[in-house]
Amino acid sequence: MTTNSTSSAELTTTGVPRAGGAGTIAGHTVSRIGFGAMQLERLRADRNAAIALLRRVVELGIDHVDTAQFYGDGFVNGLIRDALRPEDGVVVVSKVGADPDPGGAIPLRPAQRPEQLRASVEDNLTSLGLDQIPVVNLRRLDTRPGLRAEGDQVVDLDDQLAVMTALRDEGKIGAIGLSAVTLDGLRRALPAGIVCVQNSYSLVARGDEEMLRLCTAEQIAWVPFFPLGGAFPGMPKVTEDPAVAAVARSLGRTPEQVGLAWLLRHAPNVLLIPGTANTGHLEANVAAATIALDEAALSELDAVRSRSTDVPLG
Template sequence: MTDSTPGSAVPARPGGSFTLAGREVARVGYGTMQLPRVSAPDAARRLLRRACELGVNHFDTADFYGGGTANRCLAEALGSEDDVVVVTKVGARPAERGPLPMIPAQRPEQLRAQVHANLRSLKVERLDVVNMRRIAPGSFPLLPSQMVRFDDQIAEMVALRDEGLIGHIGLSTVSAAELRAALPAGIATVQNRYSLTARGHEPVLDIARAEGISWAPYFPLGGAFPGAAKVTHEPVVQRVAREVGASPAQVGLAWLLHHAPNVLLIPGTASITHLEQNIAAGSVELSADQVARLDAIKPASGVRGALNRLRRP
């Protein structure tokens, strides 16, 4: 699908567009977490180029995805694309063992080291946007060395921006109080866990919406942990999907786009077919009645218990 302007070859932005880091990006983007699963580098590059062909110009990534593999694929496939905005993240590193895929890396010097790692693997001199993934004491079993003051983390991110290593600061897994405290630093985006069945961060979304800050929900279809509700399993979602001729996953993604104008989706996949289905969710129209019925689904509350079970030895 392309822009309807005569003579234009610019792809339409799936889901419409929103301003991120001072640039207009598609509201349906692509997250690279699953990109290292693609067996061959050429296949990974084809997937990324297909996303661009379909109008995607917002990519979410991290150096710790596949030990830099995702970033290197982005650099090789899209390095010449001036219109692309790449959002990366710092604050965690891969776990060598245990039930969780990542462990905290919260100290200011660790944040700085991760920024440099992302610069190297993306082969750039400045990162467009960097999300600082906050792990607050009490929200996760942290070693004393990882119990870091939020103000110290923000100060380090501001210093990195002032040095020209990053363009804009984003935040991830923050509370409403933390987002309010960080607003004077200038926040471009927030990335929290959020879906139709997990709406505990609605107050954070409210602040982001009021401030014109983009909201990029991770686990947008729920079901990330054992016992966590999956959006696609909800009977109302399944009924609405049949009504509009879409899949339950597409309805779950479309609800997010309808729920708030600052939502930017970053679903990930290792399949071009699945990529195309995710991007098509940006064209799913929901009536006011259908949105109201979806809104009425009671969000689940079992994720904290599921996480606690995972943390037990």
């Protein structure tokens, strides 16, 4: 039931206030603080704990969950299938463009060819137990950090968008997003109806500011991965920046929370998907939305120097 001070858009289907308030992705109203499920693979030995964590996600007002078939080779998708119920109203977003590679230097290998993208969508549908995935992000391999395409894995974006559009027309996916895309790539893809962009982006790594402005103008959700930086050796970390630490101390919050709060304030189309396998960290991430950054704090954070994320793999 809504109250005079809470609109229906601010509540999930279970009646819980949306974590971080209401945002939009592919026409779906979702919590601005979502959940990135990748780290659930750490709970492979304790499936009950993983299921309980996902139930806590729903209880905290999160109704946007980001996943991929290559997270644990279907293990994470299986958790989502078993833990989430239709009545929870959770919008599940997945991605394609890589396959599991357990023996590799990193446990992924490129899967960029159109037939591989189609196969990955089918695998996601099966492991998630869905008839349609609301949004599927095409993970390009144009930019670091992460995998880079070589040989027959260097595929033209138009060829990839053709199969993604076909899958959307067939009803297997609801909408198309892009991940690790260049500004030129996004501009080329706009006619296909892109609904979100997932790029590496944080307070200390704002190289995609022009792309963020374009997404804001086009009403495309901006869903930063590595929102606190530091995922690979050589990448800057939000938590190590002196200005972030100073603001956190003044507010009695953690640097991680300040980094997330800044992202929410920075642009209206930002949706966050911080990941964790720990309930306490999950609750702290949701609490970041309650931080009030005054103009002095915002000015201090906005002045932080942005550093490149184009680093080699560790």
